Amino acid sequence: MKKYLIAASLLLSVSVFAQKDELKALRKMSRDVFPEAKDFNDYKSQLSALESKIGAADEEQKADYYYYKGVYGLAQMKANKASAKTYLDPTIESFNKVIELESGMKKKKHSEQINNMFYPELRSELINAASALGKQQKYKEAYPLYEKVYRISSKDTVYLYNAAAYAVNSQQYPKALEYYKELQQVGFTGTVLNYTAKNPKGEVEYFGDKKVRDLYVAQQSYTEPAIYREESKKGDIIKNIALIYINQGEKEKGMAALAEAKKANPDDTSLLMAEAQIYLEAKDYENYKKAVTQVLNQGSQDPNLYFNLGVTSSKSGQNEEATLYYKKAIELKPDFVEAYQNLGILQLEGEDAIVKEMNDLGTSSKEMKRYDALKKQRDDMYKQAVIYLEKAHEIKPEDENIKNILGTLYQGLEMMDKYKALKAE
Template sequence: MKKLILSIAIISSAFAFGQKKDTNAQLQEANKAAMDAYNAKNYAVAAPKFLEVYNLLKTNGQDDKVYMYYAGLNYALANNVDEAIKIYTELINSGYTGVQTNYTAKEKKSGQVATYDKGTWEMLKKSADYSDFKTEQTPSVEPDLYETLSTLLLNAKKNDEAVAVIEKGLAKFPNNAKLKDFQSTAYYQSGNTDKFVATLKEQLAKNPNDATNWYNLGVMQSKNPATAADAEVSFKKAIELKPDFANAYQNLVYSVIGEDDKAVAEINTLRKTKPDDATKLIEARKERFNKALPYAENWYKALPNDVNAVTMLKEIYSITKNQAKMAEMKAKEAELQGKAK
């Protein structure tokens, strides 16, 4: 989430409510309380105060949603997810972009540059005491609205809602990298694996050097026996791009070995009735473990204190008849298990 920049005070209120002293005082008081709370990083207090400023302005004919935006940002920073989601949803649905024009002028006597509402700025042009009249348009915050709301919804496990918001955002900002990443996560968390895989492939077509996306694609491919070979290719690509990618080595080991429990059960079933067939399966199993060995060693190299890596390497050394290495890993396994107690 982007850092808040809240340096805007209510410049126009004193002029807009010049004949309503009670309302103006309430407005200035709420704004000061909001700013003070924000500057003190007391976001839980700042959020409703900014919302109060927004509502006061709206009641008096000024629907300035920048203060609703500030309220949403502070609710998000305060981890009040429900309120933040509510505000961001309303801002997006209202078409709010945050684009506004700032009007500045310099007081000749003090040399200070200040921001004014448009009416006051136009009026000051007639005064000889001011110069350097400038206007500046602020950038749109609309992409940030979609990014932040998507994050909030995903964190709240509201995955279907997140998918809808992300797709809506990408329709407006098709090249937004963050929304593309969020889309993959949303599809995965919502169980839409086909769209998740399609999104990963689309992203890899645009950026084939993303090791994480190759890894994620490999994970999804490894879940389907029909694409198991493709999974190996994806994991290897991830490792090629990121040589210390421990999770990729781990999954590559599992992909190469396959369903070992099932293989062992089949061997045991055939031992008595079809010993020759059992021997063939034993050799094929040993070949798979030999193929997995270098990946397991690299997994261990990347995470030498991971007991899962040590145990797997111990088992592979046992099956491939490397007794010295098996003993080494057995001792390492006992050491790590002892530390864990």
């Protein structure tokens, strides 16, 4: 029995020494942080040899093993960017394992280098790649990269939010739902304090750090320092969770998610707005108006809310109410071109029926009299519409749709001078 124990002990010692030899070889090839391309095969062989024995290693040796495994993956990606698909996930997993193992050690041999050197570089590469794909509208390829940025640093919750948004854009709804729920669990709101100043071109620039912003202002090249706080994304997250459920045919789950959030925060405007948006997308205009009215009753002066109420009222045939809402939106935002445009179009309600009747009339004295009355009614509609559409054109002269409608009205009213001037623009 004693001989057996001695034999087992000897076998263990041999294994440990072997591990030390292999780790020593890996350390030697990583003298300049990354192995050279000529050493890749040998490096991989040493890692493979260690893999089967690592279960018997101590914590420090395990940390070394995962560190060198991560270094190998990063070296491969540096040598050939196309290999990122193969090595990216294992590299991040290896480095995270090192950080986990060293968290319980007094001496953190590798964690500092991973956090201060490897991860910032990897993070930057991933963000740039995801951003470039996003600009090309390749959202399906981009969203996993944003998720990986978050997995590298769980403090970077905004990138998980980006991943969720891109997953929605690429219709990867189950994955988007998973991300949004995780954002809820970690308490993400997206509220960020930015420090701003106008650059020499008069453009507003954003600074994450007040000291940096103040330095630019002190040099007198930047002016008008201010503070800008990003709105909370909490309501947006709840809204998207609910919409995804509804999209997947689980309306009850969607509305339940929203109701639960409202129960915990009954006066949260962002949640009321999320509820309103869901009703709007479902074309449930009556409940939409109720939800928006709640927001307005809490003191909101958002012109977009009044504009949307105008749209939903007009869709319900409540044109007088719609007119009041559009005018309120303009009162709050005098250059609200869409409100002017919709007000103009609203004046033309019933025009088709009038024109049809005019065209169906004959040439008798009675019919001609009726024709003249209908024409005056139509012209009065046109004149009222022109007032609003001219204002919309003044605000947004390049809008072809507004110009086309306005041109048709000018022709109908025989205002040929104005029509020619409009065509000449």
